[in-house]
Amino acid sequence: MKHEHEHTQPPSDPALRIKALESLLIEKGLVDPGAIDELVDIFEHRIGPRNGARVVARAWVDPLYRQRLLEDGTKAMANTPQVHNVVVCTLCSCYPWPTLGLPPTWYKSPPYRSRVVIEPRKVLAEFGLAIAPEVEVRVWDSSAEIRYLVLPMRPDGTEGWTEEQLAALVTRDSMIGTNVPRVDAAATGRGK
Amino acid sequence: MNGIHDLGGMQGLGPLIREPDEPVFHEEWERRTFACLILTLAGGQYTVDELRHSIERMDPARYLSTPYYEHWLHSAEDLLDKKGVVTREELARRAAEIAARGRD
Numbered sequence: 068m069k070h071e072h073e074h075t076q077p078p079s080d081p082a083l084r085i086k087a088l089e090s091l092l093i094e095k096g097l098v099d100p101g102a103i104d105e106l107v108d109i110f111e112h113r114i115g116p117r118n119g120a121r122v123v124a125r126a127w128v129d130p131l132y133r134q135r136l137l138e139d140g141t142k143a144m145a146n147t148p149q150v151h152n153v154v155v156c157t158l159c160s161c162y163p164w165p166t167l168g169l170p171p172t173w174y175k176s177p178p179y180r181s182r183v184v185i186e187p188r189k190v191l192a193e194f195g196l197a198i199a200p201e202v203e204v205r206v207w208d209s210s211a212e213i214r215y216l217v218l219p220m221r222p223d224g225t226e227g228w229t230e231e232q233l234a235a236l237v238t239r240d241s242m243i244g245t246n247v248p249r250v251d252a253a254a255t256g257r258g259k
Numbered sequence: 260m261n262g263i264h265d266l267g268g269m270q271g272l273g274p275l276i277r278e279p280d281e282p283v284f285h286e287e288w289e290r291r292t293f294a295c296l297i298l299t300l301a302g303g304q305y306t307v308d309e310l311r312h313s314i315e316r317m318d319p320a321r322y323l324s325t326p327y328y329e330h331w332l333h334s335a336e337d338l339l340d341k342k343g344v345v346t347r348e349e350l351a352r353r354a355a356e357i358a359a360r361g362r363d
Contacts (some may be wrong), residue, residue: 087351106297
């Protein structure tokens with residue numbers, strides 16, 4: 068356990084509140100202090116969009132896996148030349164944790180949740196993603212029961228790439244549907 | 260339940276702000292809140308539906324003006340108090356003790 072030195076200034080309101088709650092939960096034997104650090108470590112370092120990227124890359128190279136994913140995986144929505152999918156949780160913050168980790172702040176923010184269902188093309192343009200007018204945009208509103216993962220299209224010019232190379236192209240946002248995998252982004256090491 | 264959480268289609272909630280290379284948690288209290296909530300949920304103190312319902316009953320102005328994990332903190336405090344597991348009085352007393360120690 069690490070102890071922080073916060074004696075110089077009083078903790079902010081939620082910081083003090085959670086310290087009080089955590090200490091009472093531990094005292095009452097309802098929470099194990101070691102489990103707190105373990106859980107934080109799992110979500111900061113072990114579960115994240117790289118899990119989902121491996122799923123997508125496998126689906127690109129293995130048609131049977133792709134079929135299984137689309138048929139009975141956690142709801143995976145496949146982009147096609149005719150349809151672009153994007154995911155939101157208008158009511159709160161539902162998100163596929165096992166494949167993407169915890170959601171970014173913008174996904175949970177009122178502007179994204181309110182706007183993407185009424186002006187998805189405009190919101191996607193703000194992410195740098197221009198959707199051609201002839202392509203249908205489908206917005207999927209998650210719930211406590213159903214969480215969606217977008218299966219993006221495999222970019223052109225990636226013939227013969229290994230699964231590992233392909234997975235490196237798959238960004239978090241491309242699996243939410245607010246972006247698409249780009250070969251140039253991967254080549255320059257950028258791309259969120 | 261209809262309420263402030265039902266944001267789909269609302270207008271005027273401001274621009275979409277994104278943070279490049281955003282960390283999983285921004286502050287230590289967010290880490291602790293996340294973990295305490297998940298562990299008490301796993302421990303059977305409440306269900307996911309109860310947590311959501313508690314967040315949906317937040318004061319609307321506070322719902323919109325507080326960071327995300329403060330919603331979680333609110334629901335944990337609210338439900339644990341209602342169930343008599345950790346009361347508001349205990350929380351207030353402990354918070355005062357911790358704050359007093361911090362001022363030493």
